[in-house]
Amino acid sequence: MSYTIERIVNGPLEENCWFITDPKTNHCVAIDPGDEAGVLIEHLGKRVLDGVLLTHGHFDHVGAAEELADYGSALVYIHADETELLAAVPEHARQLGLEGFTSPKEDLTFKDGDVLEVGDFTFQVIGTPGHTAGSSCLLLIDPQTGQQHLFSGDTLFRYDIGRTDFPESRPELMGESLMKLAQLDPTTIVYPGHGPTTTIGDETAH
Numbered sequence: 001m002s003y004t005i006e007r008i009v010n011g012p013l014e015e016n017c018w019f020i021t022d023p024k025t026n027h028c029v030a031i032d033p034g035d036e037a038g039v040l041i042e043h044l045g046k047r048v049l050d051g052v053l054l055t056h057g058h059f060d061h062v063g064a065a066e067e068l069a070d071y072g073s074a075l076v077y078i079h080a081d082e083t084e085l086l087a088a089v090p091e092h093a094r095q096l097g098l099e100g101f102t103s104p105k106e107d108l109t110f111k112d113g114d115v116l117e118v119g120d121f122t123f124q125v126i127g128t129p130g131h132t133a134g135s136s137c138l139l140l141i142d143p144q145t146g147q148q149h150l151f152s153g154d155t156l157f158r159y160d161i162g163r164t165d166f167p168e169s170r171p172e173l174m175g176e177s178l179m180k181l182a183q184l185d186p187t188t189i190v191y192p193g194h195g196p197t198t199t200i201g202d203e204t205a206h
Contacts, residue, residue, distance in 0.1 A: 002142050002144045002145050002147070003021065003022060003149075004020070005021075005149065005191065006019045006043075007191070010034055010036040010039060010040065011035030011060055011063065012035070012060075012098060013034075013060040013194070014194060015032065015035065015060045015193055015194060016032065016191070016193055016194060016195075017030060017033045018030070018031040018151055018191050019031075020149075021047060022120045025120055026046070026048060027047065027048045027049075027050050027119050027120045028044070028048065029049070029050050029051045029052070029053060029118055029119065029121050030051075030052050030053070030068060031055065031191075032055055032061040032153065032193055033052060033063075033065050033068045034059075034060045034063050034064060035060065035063045035064055035101075037064035037067035037068055040064055040068050041068060044072060048072070048119075049068070049071075049072025049074040050074060050118050050119025051069075051074050051076075051116075051118035051119060051121075052068055052069040052075070052076045052077065053077045053078075053118065053123065053138055053151075054082070054106075055137065055151060055152070055154070055155075055193065056078075056085070056131060056135040056136065056153050057086045057088075057089070057132065057134070058089075058132065058154070059092050059093040059098070061153065061154070061193060062078075062089060063089070063093075063102075065104040066102070066104035069104075069107075076105065076106050076107045076108070077106070077107070077109070077116065078106045078109060078110070078134070079110055079111065079134030079135070080109035080110070080111055080134065081129075081132075081133045081134030082133070082134035082135075083106055083109065085132060085133075085168055086103050086104060087103050088103075089101050089102065089103045089104070090102060090103060110136070111127065112125060112126065113127070121140060123138045123140050124138070124139040124140075124141075125138060126138070126139055126150075128152075128155040128156075128177035128180060129170045129174075130155060130164050130169065130171065130174030130175075130177045130178075131154045131163060131166075131169060131174070132154075132168045132170070133169075135153055135154065135155050135162070136153065137153065137155055137156070137181065138151040139184070147187070147189065148184065148187070148188040148189070149189050149191065150181070150184065150191065150200070151191045152181070153193045154192070154193045154194070155178075155181070156178065156192060156198075156203060157192040157193075157194060157195050158190075158195050158197070158202075158203075159198070159203070159206050160195075161178065181200060181203075182200065182203075184200045185200065186199065186200050186201030187199060187200070187201060188201075
């Protein structure tokens with residue numbers, strides 16, 4: 001049986017938290033738990049949480065990371081270039097009139113090209129700076145079917161790309177990052193940080 005992938009839309013910015021589960025072992029990982037930790041913990045249920053992976057450090061993608069990781073006795077992973085952004089989470093949230101966000105603590109950092117062995121799951125890190133300096137996409141290949149799954153954060157959405165007008169953005173690098181993604185198998189399913197899923201083939205065509 002293949003992995004199961006579930007989306008939990010959370011927080012005021014309707015961010016997508018993704019849960020990937022291996023039904024054979026009941027182990028899972030969470031990607032970008034942004035808010036509403038209680039809801040995410042309830043969704044986790046009796047599954048074993050192998051890790052919490054973050055595509056970038058914006059508050060709406062990391063706000064529930066530490067609480068979920070602590071509950072599941074898991075580690076938090078993020079790109080090394082995002083650690084300063086994590087420290088600024090409360091201030092960034094306040095700029096939008098949102099209180100109660102705290103800075104999660106990262107346990108392990110990664111970089112472009114790394115292969116992350118997270119419990120039962122293996123992710124390839126594709127560095128995609130643009131939206132932020134350390135924005136990353138996480139590629140998971142289902143060992144049963146060969147299907148490729150790309151968790152794109154705020155780099156790539158359905159028929160859109162992430163904003164590059166923040167102080168922490170790297171707009172001059174976004175084009176190169178998108179070209180990296182365009183080289184992936186067109187059947188790769190894309191799971192963005194906001195909105196519906198898409199595929200690499202659909203995005204290169206549009």
